[in-house]
Amino acid sequence: MKQLFSFIRKEFHHILRDKTTVMILLLMPVIQIVLFGFALSQEVKDTKVVVLANTSDDATRRIIDRVDASEYFDVAVVAHNSNDIDAAFRDGKAKLAMVFEDHFSENLKHIGKAHIQLIADATDPNAATSFMFYASNIITNYQQELSPTQTNSGLIMPEVKMLYNPQMKSAFNFVPGVLGMIMILICAMMTSIAIVREKEMGTMEILLVSPMRPIYTILSKIAPYFVLSVINFATIMLLSVFILKVPIAGSFISLLTVSLLYIFVALSLGLLISTLTSSQLAAMLISGMGLMIPVMLLSGMIFPVENMPAFLRFLSNFVPARWYIDAVKTIMIKGLGISSVLKDVGVLVLMGTVLVTISLKKFKVRLE
Amino acid sequence: MDTVIKVENLTKRFGDFTAVDNISFEVKRGEIFGFLGANGAGKTTAMRMLCGLSIPTEGKGTVAGYDIFRQPELVKKSIGYMSQKFSLYEDLKVWENLELFGGIYGMSDKDIKIKTDELMVRLNFEEERDHLVKSLPLGFKQKLAFSVSIFHHPQVVFLDEPTGGVDPITRRRFWEMIYDATASGITVFVTTHYMDEAEYCDRVSIMVDGRIEALDSPSNLKKTYIAKNMDEVFQQLARKSTRKAD
Numbered sequence: 001m002k003q004l005f006s007f008i009r010k011e012f013h014h015i016l017r018d019k020t021t022v023m024i025l026l027l028m029p030v031i032q033i034v035l036f037g038f039a040l041s042q043e044v045k046d047t048k049v050v051v052l053a054n055t056s057d058d059a060t061r062r063i064i065d066r067v068d069a070s071e072y073f074d075v076a077v078v079a080h081n082s083n084d085i086d087a088a089f090r091d092g093k094a095k096l097a098m099v100f101e102d103h104f105s106e107n108l109k110h111i112g113k114a115h116i117q118l119i120a121d122a123t124d125p126n127a128a129t130s131f132m133f134y135a136s137n138i139i140t141n142y143q144q145e146l147s148p149t150q151t152n153s154g155l156i157m158p159e160v161k162m163l164y165n166p167q168m169k170s171a172f173n174f175v176p177g178v179l180g181m182i183m184i185l186i187c188a189m190m191t192s193i194a195i196v197r198e199k200e201m202g203t204m205e206i207l208l209v210s211p212m213r214p215i216y217t218i219l220s221k222i223a224p225y226f227v228l229s230v231i232n233f234a235t236i237m238l239l240s241v242f243i244l245k246v247p248i249a250g251s252f253i254s255l256l257t258v259s260l261l262y263i264f265v266a267l268s269l270g271l272l273i274s275t276l277t278s279s280q281l282a283a284m285l286i287s288g289m290g291l292m293i294p295v296m297l298l299s300g301m302i303f304p305v306e307n308m309p310a311f312l313r314f315l316s317n318f319v320p321a322r323w324y325i326d327a328v329k330t331i332m333i334k335g336l337g338i339s340s341v342l343k344d345v346g347v348l349v350l351m352g353t354v355l356v357t358i359s360l361k362k363f364k365v366r367l368e
Numbered sequence: 369m370d371t372v373i374k375v376e377n378l379t380k381r382f383g384d385f386t387a388v389d390n391i392s393f394e395v396k397r398g399e400i401f402g403f404l405g406a407n408g409a410g411k412t413t414a415m416r417m418l419c420g421l422s423i424p425t426e427g428k429g430t431v432a433g434y435d436i437f438r439q440p441e442l443v444k445k446s447i448g449y450m451s452q453k454f455s456l457y458e459d460l461k462v463w464e465n466l467e468l469f470g471g472i473y474g475m476s477d478k479d480i481k482i483k484t485d486e487l488m489v490r491l492n493f494e495e496e497r498d499h500l501v502k503s504l505p506l507g508f509k510q511k512l513a514f515s516v517s518i519f520h521h522p523q524v525v526f527l528d529e530p531t532g533g534v535d536p537i538t539r540r541r542f543w544e545m546i547y548d549a550t551a552s553g554i555t556v557f558v559t560t561h562y563m564d565e566a567e568y569c570d571r572v573s574i575m576v577d578g579r580i581e582a583l584d585s586p587s588n589l590k591k592t593y594i595a596k597n598m599d600e601v602f603q604q605l606a607r608k609s610t611r612k613a614d
Binding site (some may be wrong): 002003005006007009013014019184201202203204206207208209210211212272 | 419420421440444447449453454455456457458459467468469470471472473474493500526587605614
């Protein structure tokens with residue numbers, strides 16, 4: 001036992017003396033959350049709108065007020081002719097234009113029909129689709145309030161409801177993704193580098209000659225990264241609940257259990273990489289190329305797994321992050337219990353067991 | 369004098385290549401045993417088998433009374449090892465390295481503290497005690513690495529080319545430390561390239577192509593081979609080699 005504690009203390013010394021690395025590891029989740037949450041946000045929020053209404057009347061004013069009041073839009077420019085609209089788009093002052101036909105209110109009252117033209121800047125097609133959808137919704141709502149009894153003969157009005165994420169916040173999607181990525185990065189990459197460093201420095205040989213039990217070497221290598229991962233898990237949770245306002249809908253205990261399981265899988269991956277390589281550079285490349293890219297592209301963090309070609313969808317089954325992210329989404333966002341993620345948990349347990357068995361077997365007690 | 373290392377017909381093959389070919393020898397307690405050979409003669413492989421790092425293909429051996437094949441864990445507890453690559457933890461302080469290895473070899477905290485204090489005084493290291501190892505000059509590091517390898521007072525210490533890359537004065541000091549160690553009852557098993565160092569050993573074995581070609585005290589070897597110094601002895605034997613150095 002004393003062996004183990006002396007060794008764990010040494011591992012913490014290694015990490016804590018490397019101040020830059022510690023800072024990077026602790027700040028990484030914060031930076032990623034900020035990046036994904038604010039800089040790379042796919043949400044539509046305060047989209048600038050230019051309006052053109054030649055006859056300012058009751059109905060146009062009401063619609064404009066509603067658009068302005070909604071959190072999705074911000075009426076930035078009031079245009080007087082179509083040239084103003086062109087200018088607003090060119091100067092980037094607006095992403096959406098609403099053009100009301102002349103005598104809008106009168107037409108609506110007397111003919112029962114009036115036109116609004118919506119023009120969107122579709123350079124970002126996803127964003128354009130989203131805010132067009134919101135704008136039409138506002139107009140439809142107004143119309144329904146105007147004549148609640150009238151059923152708009154022949155028109156089917158679908159009532160859209162966004163389940164689990166009514167405000168369509170992208171944070172609901174990327175918080176689980178960031179969790180999945182950070183854990184892999186810290187556990188797998190850093191653990192493998194830490195072990196391989198001993199091989200490179202020649203200290204591994206001294207440890208192999210010593211009566212130090214190999215399992216102790218492994219456990220103490222893993223210990224500090226386990227602590228770091230738990231700290232990062234807490235950081236991400238706090239940031240997402242208090243800054244991004246993504247609540248933990250399900251049980252925190254279930255979430256923690258699944259996360260610890262995932263950390264275990266990631267650590268055993270790191271261990272496996274360390275037994276396969278003998279230089280820090282190789283370990284970094286394997287974990288960088290071999291883990292980061294699949295995690296980002298195949299885990300469903302950015303691209304939905306359901307939309308992938310069959311081959312990639314098949315590959316994604318082997319990416320632990322895919323199962324973890326799915327489980328986190330189910331528990332944290334949908335608020336379902338651990339019984340709904342049994343498949344994910346099962347796959348992760350299986351992966352962890354297989355990885356840890358292989359790497360413990362391969363971790364050499366003798367040099368040859 | 370009792371026997372600390374006993375090797376009988378030890379052989380190690382890697383595929384078709386016989387790295388160590390049927391060697392036998394004995395090392396007595398308190399002896400400085402020089403293990404000489406050109407690069408690729410098989411001395412590192414032989415040493416690794418004795419340290420429990422490599423499994424012998426054939427033959428048997430005991431180190432400190434334990435079988436290297438069946439009781440490698442007990443062997444590991446009774447030996448110290450210093451590799452040719454300098455291998456202490458550079459980002460740990462001098463005393464932390466001692467504490468770590470003391471801990472690994474199961475020494476008590478009190479023991480570690482007493483021996484650390486004593487060692488710092490003996491090596492005149494008191495000022496460097498709290499320095500990170502990476503800030504020390506190479507000669508210091510090597511002394512420290514040797515001190516670490518005998519910190520738990522093993523029965524045998526294996527030194528694999530311990531003085532590579534150091535100047536003659538530092539090498540001379542290093543050998544003084546080796547003599548101190550044998551005076552306290554530690555048996556020293558050392559490989560080296562430097563033939564002047566071979567003269568410091570009590571007995572010397574010379575390996576050529578995986579076999580031990582000669583084994584005796586330096587003075588007897590010089591008589592047998594009618595040579596002025598160990599270098600000439602070595603040259604005569606090494607000429608027989610058919611194996612390419614790596």
